[in-house]
Amino acid sequence: MAGKFVTYSRNVFIPVANMCRNNCGYCGFRRDVGSREAFIIRPEIAHDTLKRAAGAGCMEALLTYGDSPTDPLFFEELGRYGYETLTDYVYDLCLDAIGLGMLPHTNGGVLSFEELKKLKEVNASMGLMLETTAELPAHRLSPMKKPALRLKCIEDAGKLRIPFTTGILVGIGETWDDRRRSLEAIRGLHEKYGHIQEVIVQNFVPKPYTRMGDVAPPTTEDMISVLRMAREILPEDIALQAPPNLTSHLKEFLEAGAGDIGGISPVTEDYINPECRWPTLDELEAMGLILRERLPLYPKYVKRGWYCKPVEPIIKKHSDGDGYRV
Numbered sequence: 215m216a217g218k219f220v221t222y223s224r225n226v227f228i229p230v231a232n233m234c235r236n237n238c239g240y241c242g243f244r245r246d247v248g249s250r251e252a253f254i255i256r257p258e259i260a261h262d263t264l265k266r267a268a269g270a271g272c273m274e275a276l277l278t279y280g281d282s283p284t285d286p287l288f289f290e291e292l293g294r295y296g297y298e299t300l301t302d303y304v305y306d307l308c309l310d311a312i313g314l315g316m317l318p319h320t321n322g323g324v325l326s327f328e329e330l331k332k333l334k335e336v337n338a339s340m341g342l343m344l345e346t347t348a349e350l351p352a353h354r355l356s357p358m359k360k361p362a363l364r365l366k367c368i369e370d371a372g373k374l375r376i377p378f379t380t381g382i383l384v385g386i387g388e389t390w391d392d393r394r395r396s397l398e399a400i401r402g403l404h405e406k407y408g409h410i411q412e413v414i415v416q417n418f419v420p421k422p423y424t425r426m427g428d429v430a431p432p433t434t435e436d437m438i439s440v441l442r443m444a445r446e447i448l449p450e451d452i453a454l455q456a457p458p459n460l461t462s463h464l465k466e467f468l469e470a471g472a473g474d475i476g477g478i479s480p481v482t483e484d485y486i487n488p489e490c491r492w493p494t495l496d497e498l499e500a501m502g503l504i505l506r507e508r509l510p511l512y513p514k515y516v517k518r519g520w521y522c523k524p525v526e527p528i529i530k531k532h533s534d535g536d537g538y539r540v
Contacts, residue, residue: 344364375407
């Protein structure tokens with residue numbers, strides 16, 4: 215890693231909804247439809263957050279939510295905002311972000327081909343964590359975590375030429391062979407479509423109020439081994455990301471093969487892991503890291519022109535000759 219720069223994206227985290235069709239054993243973000251803590255973010259709150267982020271120099275608007283519930287109460291609440299589907303609502307949130315000079319990156323669970331095609335019109339890039347190709351007890355109550363469904367979504371994104379982020383979640387009950395198979399599946403899709411821009415190698419962080427609260431997280435040595443394996447399996451043009459707020463061993467993870475640390479937000483917290491604070495850029499530089507900011511779509515795709523018309527002026531204004539942020 216010595217002498218090499220580490221890439222990151224200055225972002226804002228918009229938690230679109232915390233109701234989800236899945237009920238994963240490790241998730242602390244999800245709430246049941248109709249519960250007191252359940253929400254769909256109000257349009258004015260999303261706009262105010264995006265506006266603050268634009269003022270703070272953020273370029274990526276990360277819109278995150280799970281798989282849309284089927285409960286009529288969910289759609290009743292969505293209807294109060296004037297929308298019939300979550301995808302329609304997210305489309306307009308993306309337009310709001312673009313209007314404020316930011317580039318949307320939507321991570322919205324398993325989407326159909328048509329939903330991906332629609333959201334491609336207003337996103338610079340998109341994403342979906344594969345997590346694993348294994349069938350696990352952690353996903354017993356999560357119908358949309360079936361590996362075949364997630365792989366199909368990632369493949370559909372390739373067919374649509376969407377610059378895409380995916381990843382694996384380490385420590386949720388999978389074996390070493392499962393990890394290898396998951397990485398090989400991602401490699402196979404990229405070799406076919408060339409659209410995987412980065413793979414997140416994310417360590418499971420147990421939360422005490424979940425069904426897997428007592429499960430031990432992966433060790434630092436495990437994560438280093440997984441990162442090394444990922445770097446061996448994946449093509450060089452796929453970046454490896456290690457989230458900097460989920461470990462105190464970031465430098466070791468970077469030495470093991472990661473070259474990106476994902477989104478760093480000066481405005482919002484990591485709503486999925488609120489107990490894990492994002493480090494500031496000053497703190498990262500104090501660690502000796504040489505940082506280089508990128509857009510939510512990677513330089514290769516900036517150069518290829520893999521983006522839609524609405525975001526083109528923003529990309530051209532804010533990217534340099536190498537495809538990084540000016």
